Amino acid sequence: MSVIVEARRRPASRVRRTAELWLVGIAMVLSTVGLGGFSLVMNQADAPTFERVILPSLLGAESDMGLDQAYEAGRTLGAWFGVTLIVVLLLSVVGIFFARRRPSRRSTGWWFLAAGLVCLLGSQLILYPIAFVFFVSAGLFALRTVTDGSPS
Secondary structure (H helix, E strand, O other): OHHHHHHHHOOOOOOOOHHHHHHHHHHHHHHHHHHHHHHHHHHHOOHHHHHHHHHHHHHOOOOOOOHHHHHHHHHHHHHHHHHHHHHHHHHHHHHHHHHHHOOOOOOOHHHHHHHHHHHHHHOOOOOHHHHHHHHHHHHHHHHOOOOOOOOO
């Protein structure tokens, strides 16, 4: 009985996943800037501004696409990036919740892998550096063993 009482008195050392959570936080901020910024600009621009400022940088000097088609395509892409951002942030928040709740589980990395895949495919392979940060965090969950009392 004294062993049980002694085990209860010992403070449980907390396992931490500091590096993984920092990486996910950085990736969330970068994806918000990239996906959210594009979505905000495309959905706030009117047709004359789009024609004067955005269209030349998106399509280049030579384009067979008409202004109305390009404007609609840009707004559709902006909406797609907005939905992608929401899904990425939701997956990341769920992953952070499980990482804080049960940091010793390696399966939490699947949430960050899913966030990276959504970021990669939802941005149509444009934001691969940001998706790579999500993949590194998921890989750290899978490969790094964290024991009780670990400093990181």
